[in-house]
Amino acid sequence: MSTNTIVSLPDQETARIPKKNFLTKENGLLSWLLTRDHKRIAILYLITTTFFFIIGGAAAALIRLELLTPTGDMVSSDTYNKLFSIHGIIMVFFFLVPIAPGVLGNFLIPLMIGAKDVALPRINLLSWYLFVIGGCFELYMMIFGGVDTGWTFTTPLSTHYVNSHVIGAAMGIFIAGFSSILTGINFIVTIHKMRAPGMTWFRLPLFIWSYYATSIIFVLATPVIAISMVLIMLERVIGIGLFDPTKGGDPLLFQHLFWFYSHPAVYVMILPGMGIISEVISNFSRKRVFGYTAVAFSSVAIAVFSFFVWAHHMFIMGISTYSALLFSLFSMLVAIPSAIKVFNWSATLYKGSITFDTPMLYAFGFIGLFTIGGCTGVMLATLGMDIHVTETYFIVAHFHYVMVGGMVSAFMAGLHFWWPKMTGRMYPESLGRLAAVILFIGFNLTFFPQFILGYLGMPRRYHFYPPEFQALNVLSTSGASILAIGYLLPALYLIWSLRHGAIAGNNPWQATGLEWQTQSPPLTENFTEIPIMDHEAYDYAWLERQSRDNRREEAPSAE
C-alpha cells in the first residue's frame, strides 16, 4: 500500500523537529490565550471547532437513533425539535462556517503568500474570542433548555409561538457573526496587501483565490444576519412588529433577510473546500491545475452569484411566480462555475502521475459527493421539483451531500495534507487511507437512502414516520454509525501522531507552495527571510530544478 506514494521523509534516525518553532516559542496557557500568531490562533480554532463538532455530532447521533423506529420511543417530540435545532445551529454557525477559514485559512494564508502574519493579528485574536463568546451563549442556551425553532428561526414561530431560548441562540449567532466579519476583513486585507515580492495575483495558489471569495461573502452577507438576529431579539422582547402580521409586518421579510445571509453562507461552507481540493488534486497528480484562471475566477463568480439566489429557499412561501422564476434561473447559473471547477479538476488528473495518498482519497470523495450534491441542487432549483420535495428528506440529503460530503471531506483532505506542516509529524498513512474509505462508505450509506425517503415523501423535522419508511431509515442510521467511526478514527490517530508520528521534514509531499519551503512546524515569523516568488503556482519543474541545485551544492561539500 505504501509503495505508491510521493511521500519523501527525512532519515528518521537523524531528523529532529526544529527546536525553534511557533509551538515551542512560548509556553503556558496565557501565551496561547494572548497570542497574536496566526498559526496559534488556527490551533485554537481547531480545538474549539472540534469541541462544537462533538456536540453537534452527538445531537445528530441521537436524532438518527430516534429515527430507527417509526414511533417516538426514545425522546419526546419537544426534545426531538430541540435536538435538530441544536444540531443545525451548532453545525452551521459554529462548525462549518468557522472551520475552514478559522483553522486552515488562518494557518495557511500568510504562509502561502509569503507573509509573516495576517494583516491584523490583534483583530484575528479578537475574532476567535468573539467566536468563543458566541459559542458560550449557545452552550448556555443548550444547558438551560434549548431552542426548538430549527436553525432557520422562521418567523412568526420564533418570535411569537415558542417559549424556548431563542434570544440566547440569536445572541450567540449575532456575536459569532462579528467573528466571521472580522476574519473576512482580515483575509481580504492580507491577500491584498501582504503578498511577498513577486507573488502576483495569478501566481497565488487557488486556495487563496477561494478564500478570497469566501471573505467577500463574509464581509457582505454576515452583517445582514447580524441585523436580522437583532430584529428577532427585539421582536421577542419589545414587539416591534416588523415580522408581526397583526401589526402590518411581514414574516416573509425575515426570511428574505435571513436567506440573504444564509444562502451565501452555504457557499462559505463549500468554497474553502474547493480551494483545498485544488491544492490536493494538483499535488497528487504532479500537474498544474488545468485552467488555473478559469478555476480562480469561478470562485469569485460563485461568491458573486451567491447573492442572487436566496429566494430559492422560499418557493413555497408565497413569493410571486415571476420572482420565483428569476431566482430559479439564477440558482441554476451557480452550477456553471461549480461545474467549471469539477471539470477542471478532472482534466488535471488526465495524464497526471497520480498517487492515492490519504488527502487524495478524500479529494476523490469530495468530487463525487459534491457532484451529487450539486446536481441535486440543480434539480431543486427547478420550480416543479422543488415544490414537490421541499421540506422532505430530499433537501436534507442534498445539503448534507454538499456540506458534509463536500466540505467535511475537503477539510479532512486539508487537515491530513497540512498536518505535517502544522505539527512537524506525519499521520499513519495506512490508517488514514482506511479512514477516508470508511468515511466515504459511511456517508453514502447514511445519506443516499434519504434521497429516496424524501422523494417518497418523508417530511423532515418529524420523529414519527409511516412504518414503510423504516427499512431505509435503519439503513441510514447504520450508515451513520459507520460514519462516526470515520470521524473517530482520524481523531485518535492524529492525536497519536502528535507524539509518535514520523518526522515529516519541510516538504514531505514534494509540494510547490511557499508554505512547504519553510521548516515544519514553521517559525513564529514563518520564514527566516521574506521569500521572493519567482515562478508560477504549481510549477513542479521549478521544484525539481531547486532540488537538483541543492544536491549539486551539497555534493562538493561532502567530499
Add this chain to the structure above:
Amino acid sequence: MPNNQAIVPAASEPAGAGHNEHPSYLLHHFQSVEQQADTSNFAMWLFLLTEMMFFGGLFTAYLIYRNWYYLAFVAGSHQLNVVWGTLNTVVLICSSFTMAMGVWCAETRRRSGLVLCLILTFILGLGFLGIKTIEYSEKIEKHHVPGFHYNLSSFLDPASDPEIFKEYHDKPLPLDIARHTELYFSLYFLMTGMHALHMIIGIGILGFMIFRARAGAYISGHVTFVENFGLYWHFIDIVWIYLFALLYLISRH
C-alpha cells in the same frame, strides 16, 4: 533534508539599517510604514462596507413598509420635529468638519490643535445625543414607542395634537391605516437607535483618543488611527443624513 533551501532570500536590509527608517510603531509583520498604513486604511473601508450592509437590512425593511403604508409613514413623520432634526444634522456636519481638521492637525503634527479638534468633536457628538434624547422623550410622552402601550390618538384624531395639527392640518386616518404608524415608529427607533449606538461607541473612542493625544500620541507621523476613526465618524454622519431625509422629510418634496 530535501528541498529545504528553496527560499530565495529577499534583498532586504537588516532592520534599522540604511535609509530604511524603522520607527517604533511599525509592527513586526509589516515591511514598511506605507504598507502598514495602507493595510489599516483598507481594512477600515472594508469595515465600513460591512456597516453599510448592516444598516442595509434596516433600509430594506424601511423601503418595503414605506411603499406599503405610505400614508401611515407620512402621518408618522409629521410627529417628528424637523427643527430638532435639522439642528442635529448641522451639529453632525460641524463635528465631521472638526474631525477632518483633527486629522489634518495630526498629519501636520500639531498637538494642541489635534486635542482641541477632538474635544470639539466630542462635545458636538454629545450635543447630538442630547438633542436626540429630547426628541425621544417627546415620543415617550406621547406614547409613540412601539410595544409599550402604543397610542394611536394623534393619528385617529389629529386635532387632539394642536401643535402638529396647526402645522400640517392632517386629516384623521382610518384605524387600519393608523395602526401602521407603529411600524413607522419601530423603524424610526431602530434606525436612529442603531445610529445613536454607533455615536456612543464613537464618542467613547473619542474620549480615549483625547486622553492619548494630550499625552502626545498621533503626532509622530503615525496617524492611521486618527484617520480611520475619522472615516468612521464621517460614515456615521452620512448615515444620519440619509436617516434625516428618509424619516423626517417623507412628504416634503
